[in-house]
Amino acid sequence: MMTEHKMPDIKTYVIVFLALVGLTFFTVYSALNWHVKLGPLDLNIILAIAIACTKAGLVIAYFMNLKNSSKLAKTWAGAGLFFLLIMFVFGLSDFVSRWFTVEGW
Amino acid sequence: MSEAHVSDTHLPVAHQFEDEEQQFQSYSLGMWVFLAQELLFFGGLFTAFIVYRHMYFDAFVAAHHKLDWKLGGLNTLILLTSSLTMALGVRTAILNNYKATIGWLLATCALAFGFMGVKYVEYSSKIAHNLWPAGDFVFKQEGIDAGGAQIFYGLYFTMTGLHGLHVLVGILIMGWLVFRIYFKRKEVVDYIPIELTGLYWHFVDLVWIFLFPLLYLIG
Amino acid sequence: MNGIPFFPEQASKAAHEVDLIYYLLTALTIFFSLAVFAGVLYFVIKYRAGSKVDRHHPPSHNMKLELAWSVIPLFMSLAVFGWSAKLFVEMQKPIPSRDALEVIVIGKQWMWHLQHPTGQRENNTLHIPVGRPVKLTMISQDVLHSFYIPAFRIKMDVIPGRYTTMWFEATKTGTYHLFCAEFCGTKHAEMIGSVVVLTPEEYEQWLKDNQWGMQSQQRIETMAEQGAKLFTRLGCNGCHAPGSEGGPPLAGMYGTQRALTDGRFVTADDNYIRDSILEPQKMVLSGYEDKFMPTSPGIEEQQILQLIAYIRSLKEMPAAAAPINRNEAEG
């Protein structure tokens, strides 16, 4: 029985690799040179995380070939991310909301 | 963009599987579930990092200035390249070209050793400046409380150490794969363990993609 | 209390309402358990194997029934949640400190040390007046503990490194159990004591009887007075005395919003003062970036609490009161 197995070709790999390297240089450059502050929030952090997420997305979709993998693999990758976010959001909810005073209830 | 690789060769099917397709899908799903578990494993450390960064804002910023972002950046490039060589190795494995596969795997191993080398340099310089977070931790800086800095370096060594351990395990697996392909070069290249190791290696690279900005760049 | 003890005393304002929710939940549990038990018993008897009874086309599902017994318990649960969350907020809401008796509690491995604002110190016992809210500011010197008074239905963990507070108002005089509820090592079971609730007169009398120092026969200093002494001994007044710009003025700063260098706003509560004493650079006030505040290594939890009491007493600047001799006062 033929195993039909879709893999990206070499050209795609190299393009994705160059994109990743480009993003790395961009994130280093932006972290060191731009210091945009919006009140207490440091925009650098959001930019750095956004770039890291796009790099992660590229690696998952092309290098790990999730694009052509089964629907099950996609659901389980999504499940891992979903429960990770639960831990972040609910875990941080305690530390962030500790300083809310209760005057206004 | 993607070409379909129809391999006319057949892999031996384990007794509990019906056909090759079910075998491959099972191994692929099993690996993705394992990686979801690894994601949660590192997720615990990232939660601790985010919480302490929220609590010790200045100490973390001051402590991370002592990290050398150039070495961190170099390590990122090394790992990205090793991801590329790994992906190409998996591709040639599926095409049943065992020589090229061994070549790419060795390239990935070499890059991984490079990564560990850079890490060794980094660690020894940190320990030399007695930034090792146990016992004689010294962090004298105007206006920065040493406790928060010590926690930063505690997290730094734990996260990058655990990541380094995963890189070492990756090197061992790839070494075993190279021997296995070489000794079984007569038969069809069994691409399944190589693809799974590829997935594992890309995950290790993924963790570093998040570690690098969080530890070295932010602030 | 002979025979089988069944119910703890209700000795605090909140105790009554907590017991009401407890009765409601007990009633729900008994109702549902009996319903399930009766249903099972009835069906087991009626439809036992071999009994001649109509078993034709047993229903495999019934959407209306299944939705009913999902949605109805959901609403009952949310009702109970709402009620108990409301009560929880009332029990946790910080009370105005004007009329509250503020006692500090220091938990350390296997004993409780308590201090009244007027200076009286007690181990493992707490004397409080009835009918007056009591606010406890608690911290641990080593591991986690938990200050638990069953008769008041109140408990709060005592954490090393951070103050936790709780308040209650006793409604019945008497002596009640005090337990440590968070496992804290070998003698966790011996870290117990008692809370003695006195009538206001008895409490005043108790304060008077205990206001003389053991050896010095002089009136013991209140927390604020001890704080004032420490304030000078540690050299805080060098920068924080009024008029000097070495550090921010402290008169009347307790409870206000403080703007930090990075733009964040923090309320100046006990934790803020404690963190600023122990790690001065953790939260630097805007306008004082270049100023440097020394840390005071080896400062004890008790001393920090005394400094806080002193800073809170700084509405205006009282001169440190001289200690009065016992026999003068009683002479």
Add this chain to the structure above:
Amino acid sequence: MSAATTSQHKGSVNYLNCDYSLKSWLTTLDHKRIGLLYLIAILIFFLIGGSMALMIRYELLTPEGDFLMSDTYNKTFTMHGVALIFFFLIPSIPAVLGNFLLPLMLGAKDVAFPRLNLLSWYVFMAGATLGTIALVAGGVDTGWTFYTPLSSTFAHGAVVLAVSAAFVAGFSSIMTGVNFIVTIHMMRAPGLTWSRLPLFVWAHYATSLIQVLGTPVIAITLFLVGVERAIGIGIFDPKLGGDPVLFQHLFWFYSHPAVYIMILPGMGVISEVIACFARRRIFGYDFVAYSSLAIAVLGFFVWGHHMFVSGQSMYAGMVFSVITFLVAIPSAVKIFNWTATLYKGSIHLTAPMLFALSFMGLFTIGGLTGLFLASMAVDIHLHDTYFVVAHFHYVMVGGQIIAFLAGLHFWWPKMTGRMYPEGLGKLSALVTFIGFNLTFMPQFILGYMGMPRRYHSYPEEWQVLHVLSSAGASVLAAGFLLTIGYLIWSLWYGEKASANPWGAKGLEWQVPSPPPTENFEGKPIVKEEAYHYSPELHEEEKEYEHV
């Protein structure tokens, strides 16, 4: 397990008598043998944990701590927790009954990754050995929760050993989870769609989801405690500014879903047992199946209810409290559906059925007392008291262990080819039910009186309740020992079991007992829905000869 068992036709080879050598057992890839290997391993730890329980109850007979020194008492209840939770409750149903039955129920030859299955047993034994060494090397006095800073800086027991034991045992649980997820997805027989799956398989899918996504978080948390204690990297150390509440967050993120790892497989067993002995399809199959998944997913949102009084912020507490109330609904739905299953069934009161009915009663009480602890105001009073102890024993012993016994009795003929003695089975179900209630009902009252957990001595006015509870404990122990006794006895002297002694539906009953190594000759095809019973047809009674 050297029982020479033959099913109807003499000398047929099955998975037990095909090879008696120790090597064949220790290097087996057969999921059925690995299930039995797990059964032996967890039996040892059940006895260790159970004996610790008896020592605790014996100590609490008197208000003063006079039987054990307080240090020994603390080590006893810690080892009671660690041994029973990590080495009995979590692996028991998934690793024993799940390993044995999933491939049979799915019509597959074996689990998806047999070698990973054997590796999970060896990793479990490695964790178990580390746990025993920790016990022998002086034990641990931190409680099974390992709260810092007590566990990381102040405790002086073998904390690093105990923490690494739980760390290693966690990976065995992860491997089982990964194996089951892939098996259930990939290895189903033709025609076996998700809506035709037995509810036992649904429950194990939900359990595996938690095992895989929950366990790594406690692995990293215990790793940090071990690192902090061994090397001194102070992540949770308050002197450096570390926050013990952060440890509690990371610990309970796993440990609450872990209680669902324990109870969900139990619910799967109960669905099977009730369907078989009421001769009826489970009422509202879809609701029961999806409630397993709902419990598994919602279980990850509720861990904060362990920390209402730990200095957690009030707002976070409210969020956790409302979701905890929501997660109680699917459990209630299951109980109501099982009760409705009995309607118009023909009910056979065999030993597994008695265990299943007592599960329904005890789990209802256990689940509802959880609502006391979910409501924040009452939890202030009840947190860390004997009310909590009674609640989780009702759910873990009254729920999970009794469901495990129900499953063990139900599938014993299939696993060993031998019938257990029916009369003793019913007696043991009764004794266990009575002993359990006598042990833990008084603890609810003690809890509301304010008796704190993990206390070596207590005020003497509560002695009456403790004496009642200790009396119950000995009855409960008698019930368990009776069960272990006659089950082992039945291996040699039990009556030979036919392929389907209960007349149950399900693929596992279509193979001889004990089944051959490769389970099914051909590939079974599934055409009908699960639990295809028809109680009103009386002729079905005769081929069911056992009750």
